[in-house]
Amino acid sequence: MAAAAAETGSFDVEFRSVARYFGEVRAVDDVSFALKRGSFHSFLGPSGCGKTTSLRLIAGFEQPSAGSIEIAGQSVVGVPAYRRPVNMVFQHYALFPHMDVAANVGYGLRQRVPGRPRLAQGEIDRRVAEALELVRLPQLARRRIWELSGGQQQRVALARALVNRPTVLLLDEPLAALDRKLRREMQIELQNLQREVGITFVLVTHDQEEALSMSDTIGIMKDGKVVQLGSPEELYDAPVNRYVADFVGESNFFAGQVAGSDNTGGTLVTASGLTLKAPFSRLGARLKTGDRAVIALRPEAIGLWRPTSPPAGLDVARPARLTNRIYLGDHSEFQVEAEGLGPVLVRLPKSATHAQGLEPGDQVLLGWQHERALMLAES
Amino acid sequence: MLRGYAAFVYLFLYAPIALIVLFSFNSGNNASDFQGFAFSWYVKAANNKLMLGALKNSLVVAATSATLATVMGTMAALALQGVRGPLRTIFDGLTYVAIMVPGIVIGIATLIALVTTFDAANALIAGIWPGEAPPKLGLGYGSIIAAHTLFAMALVIVIVRARIAGMDRSLIEASADLYADPVATFRQVTLPQLMPGIVAGFLLSFTFSFDDFVIAFFVAGSQQTLPIYVFSSIRRGVTPEINAIGTAVMLFSLTALITAQVLLRRGRKPAG
Numbered sequence: 001m002a003a004a005a006a007e008t009g010s011f012d013v014e015f016r017s018v019a020r021y022f023g024e025v026r027a028v029d030d031v032s033f034a035l036k037r038g039s040f041h042s043f044l045g046p047s048g049c050g051k052t053t054s055l056r057l058i059a060g061f062e063q064p065s066a067g068s069i070e071i072a073g074q075s076v077v078g079v080p081a082y083r084r085p086v087n088m089v090f091q092h093y094a095l096f097p098h099m100d101v102a103a104n105v106g107y108g109l110r111q112r113v114p115g116r117p118r119l120a121q122g123e124i125d126r127r128v129a130e131a132l133e134l135v136r137l138p139q140l141a142r143r144r145i146w147e148l149s150g151g152q153q154q155r156v157a158l159a160r161a162l163v164n165r166p167t168v169l170l171l172d173e174p175l176a177a178l179d180r181k182l183r184r185e186m187q188i189e190l191q192n193l194q195r196e197v198g199i200t201f202v203l204v205t206h207d208q209e210e211a212l213s214m215s216d217t218i219g220i221m222k223d224g225k226v227v228q229l230g231s232p233e234e235l236y237d238a239p240v241n242r243y244v245a246d247f248v249g250e251s252n253f254f255a256g257q258v259a260g261s262d263n264t265g266g267t268l269v270t271a272s273g274l275t276l277k278a279p280f281s282r283l284g285a286r287l288k289t290g291d292r293a294v295i296a297l298r299p300e301a302i303g304l305w306r307p308t309s310p311p312a313g314l315d316v317a318r319p320a321r322l323t324n325r326i327y328l329g330d331h332s333e334f335q336v337e338a339e340g341l342g343p344v345l346v347r348l349p350k351s352a353t354h355a356q357g358l359e360p361g362d363q364v365l366l367g368w369q370h371e372r373a374l375m376l377a378e379s
Numbered sequence: 380m381l382r383g384y385a386a387f388v389y390l391f392l393y394a395p396i397a398l399i400v401l402f403s404f405n406s407g408n409n410a411s412d413f414q415g416f417a418f419s420w421y422v423k424a425a426n427n428k429l430m431l432g433a434l435k436n437s438l439v440v441a442a443t444s445a446t447l448a449t450v451m452g453t454m455a456a457l458a459l460q461g462v463r464g465p466l467r468t469i470f471d472g473l474t475y476v477a478i479m480v481p482g483i484v485i486g487i488a489t490l491i492a493l494v495t496t497f498d499a500a501n502a503l504i505a506g507i508w509p510g511e512a513p514p515k516l517g518l519g520y521g522s523i524i525a526a527h528t529l530f531a532m533a534l535v536i537v538i539v540r541a542r543i544a545g546m547d548r549s550l551i552e553a554s555a556d557l558y559a560d561p562v563a564t565f566r567q568v569t570l571p572q573l574m575p576g577i578v579a580g581f582l583l584s585f586t587f588s589f590d591d592f593v594i595a596f597f598v599a600g601s602q603q604t605l606p607i608y609v610f611s612s613i614r615r616g617v618t619p620e621i622n623a624i625g626t627a628v629m630l631f632s633l634t635a636l637i638t639a640q641v642l643l644r645r646g647r648k649p650a651g
Binding site: 060061083086095108160161 | 563568571
């Protein structure tokens with residue numbers, strides 16, 4: 001056991017070719033990954049992508065149809081949920097309504113677990129108080145669950161899971177039920193909490209901002225598969241395909257066919273006949289001539305100018321018409337209709353003086369440099 | 380206009396009951412001529428040996444059948460959780476039918492079933508009994524309890540099923556996630572969650588059995604329950620004593636019913 005632990009010592013959760021079928025539906029389809037110990041992981045994807053099923057497979061509420069799962073280097077295939085060293089924060093918290101806050105938090109500590117000595121009442125009380133302190137609710141121990149606000153219930157659910165000092169803490173869309181402001185607060189708090197306790201966190205969410213702001217690594221899921229697993233920076237700067245680029249942040253996509261390529265990038269001809277050049281994504285496929293592909297451009301990678309004063313050094317410059325402008329404080333978003341490109345979203349900081357005073361209906365010039373774009377596979 | 384109509388409906392519903400309550404405090408001994416306020420009929424009823432015997436029978440039958448019905452009905456409701464598809468529809472249908480069948484039908488059916496079974500069983504016992512006087516099965520306590528349990532069980536199943544359906548499934552998962560095995564989860568989460576429904580089911584079963592005349596009348600044999608006693612007393616004329624007994628029974632049943640309703644309503648209150 002010591003040898004096995006040493007071998008896989010740096011990973012807390014490992015999936016090897018894991019699949020989970022519900023009848024004909026492949027909720028999780030041949031998924032493999034390893035999550036590093038002590039960091040914050042997220043699974044991000046639309047509903048039905050298999051992220052929640054993956055979480056339930058780790059928790060033990062589902063057993064895999066194929067493949068193997070290891071938690072802290074130990075295989076947990078066939079091990080029921082109540083014998084796994086993981087705890088979960090449920091989407092709607094699932095607090096026990098017939099118990100007060102302290103009884104909820106102490107629930108896991110009161111159970112008989114083979115191989116764990118029974119905890120004395122004093123020890124349980126001490127750890128419950130400690131956990132409530134951790135989530136900053138020490139004064140609410142004797143409250144009933146229905147007397148708490150949503151944010152407080154959230155914290156109690158966190159304390160109830162963390163008090164057991166699990167190997168892995170699972171969070172199933174824990175912030176979905178909170179209002180926007182509280183959600184931002186809890187995001188920061190969760191991140192701080194994770195650093196403080198050093199436990200591996202696995203979060204499931206459909207909110208990209210949530211995943212990006214909290215996670216050390218993110219797995220983007222689609223149709224039961226992990227499309228890309230990496231740091232937020234990697235996903236943003238080097239998406240493997242259009243799906244990831246679309247899901248993480250915002251992008252403009254210009255679809256077409258690869259007309260020529262080398263090791264570093266290629267040329268693409270759009271349906272409207274435009275020729276665009278771009279480097280490949282560092283982690284994406286090396287596309288070949290004839291492949292279907294897209295050129296991806298972040299809104300902040302594109303510039304807007306008055307047609308009379310174009311800057312020097314643009315690789316692509318297209319005449320366009322401004323259709324809408326959205327003022328967002330420190331930056332503005334411009335929707336433009338560019339010749340041969342269709343609708344394009346451009347984001348400029350307030351300091352971009354050359355775009356000041358532009359009004360919807362104005363003729364503008366839109367442009368970018370090749371190296372700011374990426375050539376990506378469609379899927 | 381509608382308001383007046385509603386008032387009339389309630390007058391018709393409750394006037395007879397109000398009269399019974401009023402005349403139970405009559406100091407005279409006529410059931411239709413109020414002569415003054417007194418507790419004497421209550422005192423008289425409390426000293427009536429026949430009535431007390433019937434009351435004891437009723438309490439024993441109600442307590443036993445309600446307990447049996449609650450235990451068996453709750454177990455059935457839990458077991459039905461695992462049943463899906465057409466089989467479940469059939470069970471659901473049968474449960475509701477058991478509640479809707481008129482008491483008189485249950486009474487006759489149970490009587491025929493019991494008598495036939497007893498005859499066959501008695502013949503069998505007489506054949507294999509080594510001694511002179513073989514024990515004979517007959518109508519009595521046992522048969523009233525059996526008949527009441529049968530009906531009340533359906534009642535408990537319906538109530539507990541509703542409670543199970545309203546229960547948050549993720550509570551069970553949360554309990555498992557927090558190291559409780561299935562037995563511990565049942566004891567610490569499922570049972571407390573269902574408890575209001577179970578207690579309400581018990582109280583309703585108890586009042587049903589305690590108040591039931593029709594079924595008991597058919598299968599009681601020579602035993603007397605309180606409703607049967609009241610019925611047979613009335614044939615000798617209604618005295619304020621019967622009114623006093625009726626009022627006491629009504630108060631008792633009403634308390635149980637209100638308690639059951641309060642429990643069921645509290646059960647419906649959302650947790651969050």
